[in-house]
Amino acid sequence: MFVTLSALAALCAAPIALPAAPTDSLVNLFDGGKTWAEFFEGAKARRETWRENYQQGEPAEEQVARARAVGGSWRVLVVAEDWCGDSANTVPYLARLVEQVPGMELRIVNSTIGKWVMTRHPTPDGRAATPTIVLLGPEGEERGCFIERPAPLRAWVAEHKPTLSDDEFQAGKMGWYRSDRGKATVTEIVEMLEAAAAGSPRCGER
Secondary structure, eight states: OOOOHHHHHHGGGOOOOOOSOOSSOHHHHHHTSBOHHHHHHHOOTTHHHHHHHHHTOOOOHHHHHHHHHHOSOEEEEEEOOTTOHHHHTTHHHHHHHHHTSTTEEEEEEOTTTTHHHHHHSOOTTSOOOSOEEEEEOTTSOEEEEEESSOHHHHHHHHHHGGGSOHHHHHHHHHHHHHHHTTHHHHHHHHHHHHHHHTTOOEESOO
């Protein structure tokens, strides 16, 4: 069956019914997740986007230095899908940052396993979306989150989506991602980490 780009992209943020209370913990979900290498190895959709963004996703030295200066042990739980454009333009840059910060680990689960995490952290307009990223502290407690897109892109979406066709919107959004090359996303992740260490957890806000 042929699926248009706009229809596929809509799946990234499709509304999801609120599930029953989770029987698992964030730590158990993390422990059962895939490493970046395992996730990428199994990726079927948007594979070139995932590869290109990872290969070109070297974070700025200043961002790495700030993340390393936080210290401590941190786990980053990501709910993502390989077919989701927002995931493919977020997670590779996060993976490159985590690789360079001692004390940080990354695990990825899909939206079926991580459904309850997504519904617990909806977008500003009430959707469950991928990627949903949750920062876990040393004891496995939630210390911050990043939902779907960085703030500058959310602002672009709010301004332009009402006046664009679905195809125009998707082209514009992907153009924004290509131009930014993960800078806004990594900046927000670093700020989230710093805020968590300072005792002021941040979730989807700047």
